[in-house]
Amino acid sequence: MLTASQMFDFARFLWKHDPTFQQAIKRVIGYFLTDVEYYDPTHRAELKEEDIVSYRQVLEEQLNIKFALHQILQNYCLYGNVILSLLPPMERRLMCPNAKCRLIHPLAVVTSAENRGMFNFKYHAKGVRFEATCPTCNARGDWEAFDVPANYRKNVCLTIYNPYPL
Numbered sequence: 001m002l003t004a005s006q007m008f009d010f011a012r013f014l015w016k017h018d019p020t021f022q023q024a025i026k027r028v029i030g031y032f033l034t035d036v037e038y039y040d041p042t043h044r045a046e047l048k049e050e051d052i053v054s055y056r057q058v059l060e061e062q063l064n065i066k067f068a069l070h071q072i073l074q075n076y077c078l079y080g081n082v083i084l085s086l087l088p089p090m091e092r093r094l095m096c097p098n099a100k101c102r103l104i105h106p107l108a109v110v111t112s113a114e115n116r117g118m119f120n121f122k123y124h125a126k127g128v129r130f131e132a133t134c135p136t137c138n139a140r141g142d143w144e145a146f147d148v149p150a151n152y153r154k155n156v157c158l159t160i161y162n163p164y165p166l
Contacts, residue, residue: 008079008163008164011078011079012078012164015078025074025077025078026074028077029070029073029074029077030070032073033066033069033070033073035066036056036059036060036065036066038051038052038055038056054153057153058152058153058156062153062155062156063156063158068158068160071160072084072160075160075162075163079163079164081163082160082163083160083161083162083163084158084159084160084161085158085159085161086156086157086158087156087157087158087159088149088150088152088156089149089150089151089152089154089155089156089157090147090148090149090150091106091107091108091147091148091149091150092106092107092145092146092147093105093106093107093145093146093147093148094106094107094110094130094132094143094144094145095143095144095145095146096134096136096137096139096143097134097139097141097142097143097144098134098137098139098141100137101134101136101137101139103134103135103136103137105119107130107145110130110132110143111123118133118135119132119133119134119135120132120133120140128145129142130142130143130145131143
């Protein structure tokens with residue numbers, strides 16, 4: 001009886017050393033992958049052209065969905081398993097330490113070259129602290145950091161993990 005690790009080893013061996021096996025898997029996967037179609041699954045209405053453009057920009061340009069699906073199916077055919085994550089983009093923001101002010105700025109604004117002098121920003125890796133001066137109330141101290149969801153149309157990330165145990 002083979003263990004899971006031995007089965008993974010055998011599948012990996014076949015993939016690396018048998019070009020016929022590798023080519024057959026790639027052709028089968030390629031046969032079933034088609035262009036992405038955009039439609040309303042409820043069939044209540046046609047999708048607007050701007051929605052289609054938006055979906056196409058995210059799926060095809062950012063995620064390269066056809067290539068990603070090819071990798072997903074390849075892992076599934078080879079290992080019988082797929083591990084992936086779709087991470088929404090997040091934006092880090094900083095809040096002024098002064099209880100009366102509580103001004104909030106995106107980290108990108110505080111650390112930008114043109115604003116760095118105004119905020120007198122310093123990052124302390126030890127303790128992960130963001131020290132800055134508030135341009136509104138002139139309070140200096142450690143700013144509170146928090147993350148908020150950003151626009152999903154920017155920098156959404158699809159990660160496909162190798163199911164092969166290390």
